[in-house]
Amino acid sequence: MDPHLLRTYVTVARLASFSEAARELGYTQSAVSQHIAALEADLALPLLTRRPVAPTPAGERLLEHAGALLLRLDAARADLDRFAAAPRAGLSVAASPLALHARTLAALPATGVTLRALPREAVPVAVATGEADAGLVDGIAAPSDPLRLPDVAPLAATGVAEAPLAVVLPATHPLAGRSGLRLDDLVDAHWLDAPAAGLPLDGLRAAHGGPAGRGFRTALRYEGTDTRTLAALAAAGHGLALLPAPAAADVSGAVAVPLITPRLVHRTELLLPAASRTEPTGPVAEFTRRLQS
Numbered sequence: 001m002d003p004h005l006l007r008t009y010v011t012v013a014r015l016a017s018f019s020e021a022a023r024e025l026g027y028t029q030s031a032v033s034q035h036i037a038a039l040e041a042d043l044a045l046p047l048l049t050r051r052p053v054a055p056t057p058a059g060e061r062l063l064e065h066a067g068a069l070l071l072r073l074d075a076a077r078a079d080l081d082r083f084a085a086a087p088r089a090g091l092s093v094a095a096s097p098l099a100l101h102a103r104t105l106a107a108l109p110a111t112g113v114t115l116r117a118l119p120r121e122a123v124p125v126a127v128a129t130g131e132a133d134a135g136l137v138d139g140i141a142a143p144s145d146p147l148r149l150p151d152v153a154p155l156a157a158t159g160v161a162e163a164p165l166a167v168v169l170p171a172t173h174p175l176a177g178r179s180g181l182r183l184d185d186l187v188d189a190h191w192l193d194a195p196a197a198g199l200p201l202d203g204l205r206a207a208h209g210g211p212a213g214r215g216f217r218t219a220l221r222y223e224g225t226d227t228r229t230l231a232a233l234a235a236a237g238h239g240l241a242l243l244p245a246p247a248a249a250d251v252s253g254a255v256a257v258p259l260i261t262p263r264l265v266h267r268t269e270l271l272l273p274a275a276s277r278t279e280p281t282g283p284v285a286e287f288t289r290r291l292q293s
Helices: 003-015 018-025 029-043 057-084 102-107 122-128 201-208 227-235 282-292
Strands: 048-050 053-055 091-095 113-117 134-141 155-170 190-193 217-221 241-244 254-261 265-273
Touching: 003 018, 003 029, 003 048, 003 053, 003 057, 018 029, 053 057, 057 122, 057 265, 091 122, 091 282, 102 155, 102 282, 122 134, 122 155, 122 265, 134 201, 134 282, 155 227, 155 282, 190 201, 190 227, 227 241, 227 254, 265 282
Parallel strands: 091 113, 091 134, 190 217
Antiparallel strands: 048 053, 134 265, 155 241, 155 254, 155 265
8 A cells, every 4th residue: 555645545434535635745636546446456445435525434444543643653754764864953842741840841942942831642743744843742640650651752751840730729728638539439439631732631531430430520621732721720619620639729709629549649741662671861861861861
């Protein structure tokens, strides 16, 4: 299967238009049509209906594989390019918002840094494909356990910080006076779903386990990246939020109650490309050293 044809197919399916795909890819519309026809001939299956432009059932199944296949190819090219690339003078870091805290920010070099906040799932992709020299990603884990990261490419992951978790709730909430909370006590509560600014509810459901893990209903979904806004929403009574204890402290009108059961922490990991498994150099080496000191 020719990856150039596959990339064209994915673009046409995403845009639902041959002409828009041609414009994005820099091809003529005739070339795009030829790519799709060649791929369909190779697979001996129709992949797209033409009016309207939409994947067939076989095309939908191919899309389930295509993203991972193309990502692996991009990651392989980026990995090999690093062998011939000259050392970079600057440092590009991709980070999920909650991975940017006092420890990780203090480790950044004083100059020459480009820092991009990305969704958690996009951070490994950015490192694997060479869009970033290093990544910082966070999530929920048992103490000292590694994060479960998507298998996008061979990456070196190193834990650099762990912090306790706290439930943020209004100061007037019936549970605000507790010295600690169990996740079991909160399954039926209304929660804030903030996949970028907070810890996703799917993570809570996975961590809780068992039939009750299907709870954690969403009261309000916040699609921003500002953790302080998320905490303020919790203080205003729009739903509970689970945050690293340092990020949950000192929120006006809110109380941060430690999560005591199950034993979970907020973990931050440094991601480096597979080519850096040996010994990083330049700004990446400085950043790595300062994170691990």
